[in-house]
Amino acid sequence: MNSFRALTMATLLVLSAGCSDPLSTDLATPPIVTIATPVNDAGFTSGAVVSFTGMAQDHAGSQLTGPALVWASNRDGNLGSGGTISSTVLTTGEHKITLTATDAAGSSAAAGVTITVTPPLIPSTITSGGNHTCALSSTGVAFCWGWNGHGQLGTGNSTSSSTPVPVAGGLKFTLLTAGEGHTCGRATSGESYCWGDNEAGELGTASFASSNVPALVHATVQFTRLSAGGKYTCGLTASGSAYCWGQNTQGRLGVGDLEHRRAPAAVAGGHSFKSIETGNSQQTCAVTTASRGYCWGDNGFHQLGLGLPLTVSFSLSPLPVSTEVDFRTIHPGEWFSCGLSTGGQAYCWGANYGGRLGNSLIGVTQASPYKVIGDFSYSEISVGRFHTCARTNQVVYCWGQNTVGQLGDNSTASRGSPRVVNGNHSFGSVSAGNSHNCALTPAGAAYCWGANGAGQLGDGTKIDRWEPRAAAAWPSP
Incomplete structure (x- = not known):
């Protein structure tokens, strides 16, 4: 599984006394995002079903679902939303796939993998x-x-x-x-x-x-x-x-x-x-x-x-x-x-x-x-x-x-x-x-x-x- 935290766009509020507000700090914590499939460096043939599965949690540990999870390819753009989607129309080439999660406070983070889509080869000809x-x-x-x-x-x-x-x-x-x-x-x-x-x-x-x-x-x-x-x-x-x-x-x-x-x-x-x-x-x-x-x-x-x-x-x-x-x-x-x-x-x-x-x-x-x-x-x-x-x-x-x-x-x-x-x-x-x-x-x-x-x-x-x-x-x- 591939996961990482991205920098949040939320602004960290600082109290006039110089102390951080614990609530605002929690809200500013970006989600934790993981991609289960496809694995990094996986290869697929054009026209094949590629399944995308991932999950994310907000600062409170609650699961993010539906529109809060967006899949995208650097080659083909938006692929869909949700924890599990699939595609059979990825273009030929190397794709950097990202799953971006955004919580209710507007904090976002993303995880990424790289996959390759090639034209199918004739079996036994390599x-x-x-x-x-x-x-x-x-x-x-x-x-x-x-x-x-x-x-x-x-x-x-x-x-x-x-x-x-x-x-x-x-x-x-x-x-x-x-x-x-x-x-x-x-x-x-x-x-x-x-x-x-x-x-x-x-x-x-x-x-x-x-x-x-x-x-x-x-x-x-x-x-x-x-x-x-x-x-x-x-x-x-x-x-x-x-x-x-x-x-x-x-x-x-x-x-x-x-x-x-x-x-x-x-x-x-x-x-x-x-x-x-x-x-x-x-x-x-x-x-x-x-x-x-x-x-x-x-x-x-x-x-x-x-x-x-x-x-x-x-x-x-x-x-x-x-x-x-x-x-x-x-x-x-x-x-x-x-x-x-x-x-x-x-x-x-x-x-x-x-x-x-x-x-x-x-x-x-x-x-x-x-x-x-x-x-x-x-x-x-x-x-x-x-x-x-x-x-x-x-x-x-x-x-x-x-x-x-x-x-x-x-x-x-x-x-x-x-x-x-x-x-x-x-x-x-x-x-x-x-x-x-x-x-x-x-x-x-x-x-x-x-x-x-x-x-x-x-x-x-x-x-x-x-x-x-x-x-x-x-x-x-």
């Missing part, structure tokens, strides 16, 4: 990259924020932004994926576009020229899924065929050799996949339509999950993960991987520095999938560089490294088991970046937490946040 974040509006317009040194925001320049800005070019998208220094998306036409860094050919444009606006991927097929990682990208066709392009360190493109690719190249093995995931890592993982896990690339820390003994230091093509677990998806991290089983259980393997495997055996490497602590049934999992987040129905848990608050538990202590993210928010999707995370509520409001040195949290600052904070409003295109 994506966190190295130091930037992107999401789709309900109309399919792409917005990005954070570091833009390689043009990964797609704005036509290299100016970073701590608030969401629209991607240039007028394209409408159905999905987005943010990598280390580039971004890719699938347009409504079915074609794929990428923008940002292209040092290793990760944009797939058949060149090494970077682009600060969306550039068409040079492919003979269309992709229904895309995943952008650290200097490389992978995609799946509707039939489940996998293609990768960009930097091929340790064979992470899975094409059977170590050559970089400037355009999509078919992954070896002829498998039919239902998901494929990259990361800021040297390995790639995918799940077949039969729910079997495969990984390829670097295996120096058992991150491919091949089991013991360590006979393969890296693989140029997909190898089966050593487990009987059926997977929905597998996500690579730095020297580790985590997957979500078809039953909703989380499994991790590889290096366990900082507790990133979520099994409390910190420092103990696992050569094959090891169940994460807890009896949670997850709907989604997302892996950052050294941490992991997973979502149950609408609650997000995170574990692993926490040096900049990326676990969202209002601390910087690393955790070897899942910790619930603070704030009592309901989330419909979550995406882990290098050292930050962003999540969407079911209504499409964005919240982010963790590292913010490049403005990747989108809250208009460059201050790291140890718990979720609403992203700033962005303009309607």
